[in-house]
Amino acid sequence: MHTDRGSLAFGVPAAAPGTLHTLSISGSISAGPVEGRRIVFGRNWDEVDLCIGGHDQGVSRTQGTVSCRAGRWWLTNSGRRPLRMPGSRMLFTDEEPIPLAAGYLPLFVRGSGSQEHLLELYVSDGESDRTTRGPAAPTTPPRTYRLSATERLALVVLAQRYLLQEPYPQPISRDQAAEQLHMLQPDGEWTERKVERLARHVRDRLSAAGTPGLMREEVGEPVGNMLNHNLIRELIDSTTLVPPDLRLIDIIDE
Structure with missing residues (x-):
């Protein structure tokens, strides 16, 4: 990887x-x-x-x-x-x-x-x-977010359908993510709870920085996959996650 x-x-x-x-x-x-x-x-x-x-x-x-x-x-x-x-x-x-x-x-x-x-x-x-200001000025690049290596790996697993440009993507389930992460990192002690805890920590951090749609009270019930869906969309829209990151999980060729 x-x-x-x-x-x-x-x-x-x-x-x-x-x-x-x-x-x-x-x-x-x-x-x-x-x-x-x-x-x-x-x-x-x-x-x-x-x-x-x-x-x-x-x-x-x-x-x-x-x-x-x-x-x-x-x-x-x-x-x-x-x-x-x-x-x-x-x-x-x-x-x-x-x-x-x-x-x-x-x-x-x-x-x-x-x-x-x-x-x-x-x-x-x-x-x-262009170096001028106004309508012809350079576009401001999106704000990217800092992720640890472990966070990036887990989030790429969760977001793989989005990064692969699949139609109508959803995050993969926590048990699927834990199983795939265990194959990638046998010593990582990956479980469903660890995957969700990691995703929640990233959501909390981005929410505290002003990103909307990452808290349960913001999206209402039933929550389903919406919180992780919104998290993944934000990470991809900000180019924090990009398609070449799929090499981390051996989906695209080295």
Whole structure:
């Protein structure tokens, strides 16, 4: 289990508007919006510009392309598996290309078994080049929260469906989380109560810092999964948790 948390979700260096940044476990490519420019990604190191799932035959040798046309970047799926994006969006084989909006976009490709492969995309809007105040000033980055290594591991387990961009995600149950954490850390003495206690401590800390929706009296009865759902949404929206954190729990490839 290891991740250096390198992720485009934290932002990109100042670049001209329309610059595309790409990142996978195998490397990164940045390209300006030059007409006809193409970045091909997939399993075959020798045929693509950016490799994902290099040792997983569940991923197509050429899984997809990002190409520049009329000043915009367009995403195409040319592989056998769909590309999964935020908001339950799936891009299927030979479906019409979709344009990429400015900002961050994580893509997942399902490989063999339960293995997932992540490709991160980010299209610059050029605002990071600006030094003026007012409407053209740089966007203020979100406030992130400090988590201990143990807290991060447990919360990634609870939040895995969200980080995988699954449709209508919910936190996994405490017993499922404890079982998975025990497999990852056999000496961690993980139990359902320990998982809930840890999540509650983080909720209390964030609530004290002004984050709403993390206390039982705020959401009303029945509470269900709402408190942990709101916690996970806050951690993801603030980029405290990002898709590459799934490497901590061996869901996406190293």
